[in-house]
Amino acid sequence: MSLSQNHFDVVVLGGGTAGELAAAELAHAGRDVALVENRLVGGESPYFACVPSKSLLLSARRGETWELAVARRDEVTGNLDDGRAVARLAEAGVTVLRGWGRITGPGVLDVDGARYRFTDLVVSTGSEPAVPAVEGLADVPVWTSDEALTVPDLPRRLVVLGGGPVGCEMAQVYAAFGSAVTVVEASGRLLTAEAPFAGEILADALRRMGVDLRLGAEPARVERGPGGLRLWLSDGGVLEADRVLVAAGRRPRVEGLGLETLGLAVQPGRPLPVDATCHVHPLGSSSFTTETRVLNVPRPGEPAETEMRLPNGMAPETVHPNGTSAGTHAVDAGTGHPNGTATATRQPDAVGAGTQHAEAMDGAVEPSEPADGGMGHPDVADGGMRHPDGVENVMGHPGGGGVWAAGDVTGVARTTHAARYQARVVVANVLGKHREADYRAIPRVVYTAPTVYAVGVSPVLAEQAGLRLISAGFDLSGTARAAVDADDRGRVELYADADRGLLVGAAAVGPYAEEWMSEIALAIRAETPLSLLTDVVHAFPTFGEAVEAPLRELAGRL
Ligand SMILES: Cc1cc2nc3c(=O)[nH]c(=O)nc-3n(C[C@H](O)[C@H](O)[C@H](O)COP(=O)(O)OP(=O)(O)OC[C@H]3O[C@@H](n4cnc5c(N)ncnc54)[C@H](O)[C@@H]3O)c2cc1C
Numbered sequence: 058m059s060l061s062q063n064h065f066d067v068v069v070l071g072g073g074t075a076g077e078l079a080a081a082e083l084a085h086a087g088r089d090v091a092l093v094e095n096r097l098v099g100g101e102s103p104y105f106a107c108v109p110s111k112s113l114l115l116s117a118r119r120g121e122t123w124e125l126a127v128a129r130r131d132e133v134t135g136n137l138d139d140g141r142a143v144a145r146l147a148e149a150g151v152t153v154l155r156g157w158g159r160i161t162g163p164g165v166l167d168v169d170g171a172r173y174r175f176t177d178l179v180v181s182t183g184s185e186p187a188v189p190a191v192e193g194l195a196d197v198p199v200w201t202s203d204e205a206l207t208v209p210d211l212p213r214r215l216v217v218l219g220g221g222p223v224g225c226e227m228a229q230v231y232a233a234f235g236s237a238v239t240v241v242e243a244s245g246r247l248l249t250a251e252a253p254f255a256g257e258i259l260a261d262a263l264r265r266m267g268v269d270l271r272l273g274a275e276p277a278r279v280e281r282g283p284g285g286l287r288l289w290l291s292d293g294g295v296l297e298a299d300r301v302l303v304a305a306g307r308r309p310r311v312e313g314l315g316l317e318t319l320g321l322a323v324q325p326g327r328p329l330p331v332d333a334t335c336h337v338h339p340l341g342s343s344s345f346t347t348e349t350r351v352l353n354v355p356r357p358g359e360p361a362e363t364e365m366r367l368p369n370g371m372a373p374e375t376v377h378p379n380g381t382s383a384g385t386h387a388v389d390a391g392t393g394h395p396n397g398t399a400t401a402t403r404q405p406d407a408v409g410a411g412t413q414h415a416e417a418m419d420g421a422v423e424p425s426e427p428a429d430g431g432m433g434h435p436d437v438a439d440g441g442m443r444h445p446d447g448v449e450n451v452m453g454h455p456g457g458g459g460v461w462a463a464g465d466v467t468g469v470a471r472t473t474h475a476a477r478y479q480a481r482v483v484v485a486n487v488l489g490k491h492r493e494a495d496y497r498a499i500p501r502v503v504y505t506a507p508t509v510y511a512v513g514v515s516p517v518l519a520e521q522a523g524l525r526l527i528s529a530g531f532d533l534s535g536t537a538r539a540a541v542d543a544d545d546r547g548r549v550e551l552y553a554d555a556d557r558g559l560l561v562g563a564a565a566v567g568p569y570a571e572e573w574m575s576e577i578a579l580a581i582r583a584e585t586p587l588s589l590l591t592d593v594v595h596a597f598p599t600f601g602e603a604v605e606a607p608l609r610e611l612a613g614r615l
């Protein structure tokens with residue numbers, strides 16, 4: 058039972074991929090949950106990011122017209138109507154609070170002037186585009202991916218700032234439909250975080266489409282010229298454009314949330330630091346770095362982070378040894394919503410009447426983020442335990458409640474699948490079933506043609522972390538499938554940790570690499586011995602056969 062009429066067991070701040078999933082699963086598990094969303098329930102992925110970009114890329118591959126591509130894109134994004142998503146949450150028993158949510162003190166939430174109370178808080182506020190400080194840029198109309206993926210315009214000349222995943226996908230889309238595209242990338246190559254061969258093959262594919270790549274340059278100044286926009290580059294080049302698309306990275310959304318009132322030292326544009334359970338720590342108290350998250354091994358000179366490791370053979374979800382009786386949390390798991398009706402009459406403190414429930418219940422088209430989209434049945438059992446490590450100090454609740462975070466706001470992995478994974482970790486821990494995230498094998502995919510797939514440790518990361526890698530590669534042109542498909546662009550590289558004798562990373566460029574490389578993600582995550590991997594038989598003729606030779610080579614060298 059709730060402590061009072063305006064009290065929720067859990068408030069989920071931000072209703073994107075992570076928030077939607079966490080809210081639905083916690084409600085399924087019987088918790089009294091409110092989800093606060095300022096824009097569209099579903100967040101970036103179904104409306105402004107993954108789904109529209111993949112739809113446009115597919116239309117480009119099929120050779121459709123721009124008009125057809127835009128119509129198809131708008132259909133799969135449900136014409137930006139989140140009614141169906143809201144209805145699904147209501148059915149799960151989640152109260153959707155529309156507006157900007159802000160924490161005003163321990164256990165207190167303000168949503169546009171209405172006040173609520175809560176025990177646990179899940180921060181899933183996502184990220185926003187980072188706009189570089191370039192003279193004149195703020196004075197001219199620019200696109201971010203939000204506009205590039207929602208408007209019907211096809212600029213004649215498009216300059217894309219940034220050659221990361223967003224910049225490369227968008228450059229390919231607009232070039233395919235006829236825009237004259239220039240990509241300005243500050244570093245010397247595309248996809249700088251990945252193995253160099255990946256960016257090189259992609260650069261070649263984009264150049265063949267007519268994309269002008271200005272690598273190692275950045276804009277120094279932008280201004281309106283007589284016939285459009287003019288950009289002066291750091292390398293002396295000058296570009297004319299009708300539109301500038303900023304794809305220069307994203308910043309975790311941590312400002313204006315009131316997290317400081319919980320004792321959290323929020324830094325603008327910096328991720329909320331979380332531990333392996335996705336529990337938020339005050340800055341400085343967490344020693345986790347991106348490198349150690351991905352590597353799960355200590356960097357030279359760093360103490361081992363045993364929390365992040367999984368003992369051999371142990372499943373990732375384990376019951377915490379201390380977790381069986383720590384809870385004095387005032388939640389009655391038996392009073393959840395049988396079918397979503399219980400939340401419809403909730404009154405906020407500052408609002409006298411009216412419902413705070415989902416607004417738009419009758420949306421037309423289902424945004425097509427695949428699979429359970431946050432509405433799947435919870436994959437964790439209920440429990441009465443609380444997080445054991447001092448959460449009450451942060452929240453000011455003697456005896457219960459924690460601050461958790463999932464998705465882009467954590468700065469970890471920053472993909473939809475990672476957001477969902479972290480949301481599940483949060484759900485388990487809020488329910489008192491200790492679960493730790495393992496980020497060793499989260500795939501990173503750029504859905505261009507050819508596709509770029511990477512997982513685990515990249516050569517760049519290994520160098521930063523001082524890890525000794527042994528690598529072996531194979532060109533897709535060596536497979537029979539490439540001959541059959543008349544498409545021989547691509548390559549696979551596999552990376553093993555020389556000291557541990559294990560496969561720890563991989564990169565592949567090629568048609569549908571995101572599908573046939575999944576087994577490598579499993580091999581990395583499961584720490585499958587190379588001797589076993591070399592015994593796996595692949596169907597003939599497939600691109601998947603390309604991993605066999607490098608696996609044998611690595612096994613022979615280790
Ligand atoms: C162009 C582009 C393409 C991408 N393509 C892919 C892809 O193909 N595959 C992939 O895996 N990933 C892709 N990504 C990344 C993916 O979109 C994100 O990792 C994912 O959407 C993050 O989900 P999230 O729940 O953390 O945040 P979001 O989906 O951003 O949700 C956060 C939500 O919180 C709301 N919010 C924030 N603060 C408040 C507040 N105070 N009160 C109320 N509401 C608030 C926001 O309105 C938003 O709806 C892409 C990203 C971009 C930009």
Ligand SMILES: NC(=O)c1ccc[n+]([C@@H]2O[C@H](COP(=O)([O-])OP(=O)(O)OC[C@H]3O[C@@H](n4cnc5c(N)ncnc54)[C@H](O)[C@@H]3O)[C@@H](O)[C@H]2O)c1
Pocket residue numbers: 189218219220221222223224226241242243244248249274275276304305306307470471472501502503504
């Ligand atoms: N398919 C996918 O999974 C997918 C697709 C798109 C985006 N995403 C996610 O979206 C996030 C954002 O992607 P992104 O590509 O915007 O960011 P990014 O940080 O990956 O890449 C940004 C690029 O912009 C460059 N840059 C920065 N400032 C610049 C400047 N002033 N001039 C020129 N270049 C500049 C950087 O060197 C970098 O290469 C990523 O975290 C990514 O994981 C995922």
